[in-house]
Amino acid sequence: xxxxxxxxxxxGGTHGIGAETTIKLxxxxxxxxxxxxxxxxxxxxxxxxxxxxxxxxxKADLSxxxxxxxxxxxxxxxxxxxxxxVHCAGSAAPxxxxxxxxxxxxxxxxxxxxxxxxxxxxxxxxMQIQGEGAIILISSAAGxxxxxxxxxxxxxxxxxxxxxxxxxxELSDKRIRVNCVSPGVIRTRFQDYLTDRQVRNNIxxxxxxxxxxxxxxVADAILMLIRNNFITGENLVIDGGMTMRIV
Numbered sequence: 001x002x003x004x005x006x007x008x009x010x011x012g013g014t015h016g017i018g019a020e021t022t023i024k025l026x027x028x029x030x031x032x033x034x035x036x037x038x039x040x041x042x043x044x045x046x047x048x049x050x051x052x053x054x055x056x057x058x059k060a061d062l063s064x065x066x067x068x069x070x071x072x073x074x075x076x077x078x079x080x081x082x083x084x085x086v087h088c089a090g091s092a093a094p095x096x097x098x099x100x101x102x103x104x105x106x107x108x109x110x111x112x113x114x115x116x117x118x119x120x121x122x123x124x125x126x127m128q129i130q131g132e133g134a135i136i137l138i139s140s141a142a143g144x145x146x147x148x149x150x151x152x153x154x155x156x157x158x159x160x161x162x163x164x165x166x167x168x169x170e171l172s173d174k175r176i177r178v179n180c181v182s183p184g185v186i187r188t189r190f191q192d193y194l195t196d197r198q199v200r201n202n203i204x205x206x207x208x209x210x211x212x213x214x215x216x217x218v219a220d221a222i223l224m225l226i227r228n229n230f231i232t233g234e235n236l237v238i239d240g241g242m243t244m245r246i247v
Contacts, residue, residue, distance in 0.1 A: 001134050001226055004029035007079040007124070009071070011035045011062060011089035014042035016188035017138065018088030020219035026053035027241025030084065033075045035060050037121060043100070062089050063110035068118035072126075082126050084226055086136045088114055093152035105152045112156035118161060120237075133176040134226045137164050141184040141239045157182075161235040168233035177232035179225045186213040208241035 008025045012018040013034035022044055026032050032048065032055040039045070048055045056078045063168050075082055093108035095101060096112045112190040116137060127133025142150065143157030164180035171178060185202050218238050225231055237243060 001132065001229060003084075003223070006080045006083035006085035007030070007031045007033065007075070008086065009033045009035065009075050009082050010086045011071075011119070012138075013086075013088060014044050016026055016088070017183065017186065017218045017222075018086070018216040019044040019047075019217045021086055021088065021222050023047050023051070024219050024223055025084070025086075025226075026051050026055065029113055029185070031055070031079050033058065033078065033082075035052070035062065035089070037061055044231060046121065050170045051194045062115040062119070063107065063119075065114070068115055069122050072119065072122035076126060081130055082123050084132070084134050084136075085119065085123050086121065086138070086222060088138045089140070091101045091114065092150075093156070094150060096149050096151045097147065108152035108156045113159050113163070116160065119243050120167060121172060124174075127176045128174045131175055133179040134172075135164075135167070135176065136222050137161075137178070137233065139164075139180050139182040141182050141183060141237060141243050144243045145239070147246070164235065165233045172232060177225075178232070179231060180235040181218060181221055181225070182235055183218050184237070184242045185214060186215060186218060186238075188215055189200065206242055207239070208244070211240060213238060213240060 008030040010018055010022050013022040014036040023034055026048055032053055035058045038058050055090040058071050060071050062068055090112055093104050095104050137160050139160035140157040140162055142154045161180045166176045168178035221236055221238055
């Protein structure tokens with residue numbers, strides 16, 4: 001899919017991977033709609049102004065079904081289309097079966113799984129009318145392996161690739177492609193809780209190429225999946241080889 005002139009809806013687009021994806025799409029000539037819980041004074045807004053991008057901001061809590069519907073309606077009202085949908089919104093969900101709170105479990109499903117369902121349910125009909133579309137869902141390497149003290153997060157992230165594969169099959173004859181990206185350890189504010197010792201352990205012992213990933217590298221992969229019309233139903237793992245290790 002050519003990005004120039006297309007309308008891109010990006011959730012969680014104010015920081016990290018979402019912000020880098022937003023900037024790269026804007027530089028490619030896309031019209032941008034950013035959805036986030038907090039959009040006031042986000043640095044990405046100034047970046048969009050500097051580029052001269054056409055953009056629109058929506059503040060919303062995507063754990064609510066009505067908010068998901070409103071986001072899609074506002075985007076279509078503003079730009080008359082949604083060609084690209086990138087779901088980067090998410091949050092941490094710490095705790096295990098015995099150590100975690102029930103509220104964390106349900107909240108994780110609301111923002112990571114239910115929001116995707118409600119957004120795609122609202123977006124797909126517009127893409128079908130347009131005759132094509134590209135949907136990219138952001139999962140995590142955590143969804144491929146068990147993660148200690150992050151039960152809800154690992155489970156919901158594991159659900160996203162399966163959602164993408166199944167939806168890709170359903171929408172393929174409508175020329176709507178659905179793919180997933182699963183980043184590993186990426187240097188964003190999401191990793192700020194890591195101690196220096198944990199960072200060193202990741203680089204020295206867990207990641208075969210001995211470096212953390214960057215939001216730019218993940219965003220590059222997202223744009224590749226958007227542009228390549230022959231890729232659908234895939235889960236692209238971007239983790240420096242971390243999940244392929246057997247020792």
